Amino acid sequence: MIKNKFTLIAIFVLFFLFASSNSVLAEEKILDPFLLKAWDTFYNNNKDEYNFGLDFDGDGYSNRLEIRNAYSPFNKEKINIHESDVDDDGLSDYWEIVFQTNPFEKDSDGDSYNDFIEIDNLYSPLNSSSNEKLDVKIEINLEDQELYFLVEGYRWKNFSVSTGKPSTPTTPGVYEVVNKFENAWSASYGLWMPYWLGLDRGRIGIHELPVWPNGYREGEDHLGTPVSHGCIRLGVNSAKYVYERTNVGTTVDIY
Ligand SMILES: [Ca+2]
Ligand SMILES: [Ca+2]
Ligand SMILES: [Ca+2]
Known part of the structure; x- marks a missing residue:
């Protein structure tokens, strides 16, 4: 009887460990401290304009928790932030956050060149009038x-x-x-x-x-x-x- 009880508890514990490791993004983990820092700047600069809330893409994970685990807070799909490109301009959500461009708009500065093309050719994606090359x-x-x-x-x-x-x-x-x-x-x-x-x-x-x-x-x-x-x-x-x-x-x- 006691043996069965212990077995039952053990199964519960194992199940809990299994479930938590698979379905919950790790709270304590910071995969990329640089990304987290870039996100904090991005968030503070844009929180009023984009109205991020706590969980922008509504997938059940907070924006910050997603960033800590290198997932995109703009994409419901569970794909790496380097793979996600919600505005389909060739610039991943990761780089949009780093370069402070608009992740929901292909052409952040409205000069008819999309964000990726501008950065890849060393032009500022945020300044349509400057011809100064990026460093x-x-x-x-x-x-x-x-x-x-x-x-x-x-x-x-x-x-x-x-x-x-x-x-x-x-x-x-x-x-x-x-x-x-x-x-x-x-x-x-x-x-x-x-x-x-x-x-x-x-x-x-x-x-x-x-x-x-x-x-x-x-x-x-x-x-x-x-x-x-x-x-x-x-x-x-x-x-x-x-x-x-x-x-x-x-x-x-x-x-
Ligand atoms: Ca989310
Ligand atoms: Ca993009
Ligand atoms: Ca542009």
């Missing part, structure tokens, strides 16, 4: 073999790179882009380096996978592995992307 910075993480393209200090994009191999390593440090050429010729190695962004007096650079005079291009499969002579190699589309958005003088932090 750009590049970070290169040697251990992860990743290049981060930062806009206004935020890691907007990341690309896989190949930096210097152990015998010719890429030296960590804070550099500036000193020159840029759509196609640069390396006399020492006899190859082309498209979308060249020179660093360290042009001794090394960020560029697309190199091309030999016979047209052979270095394979994409080297990206993610340090095999270069010290340069930072990028894939075909990513090199063009970074080149077109980077000027002489841009800071490149290699670490």
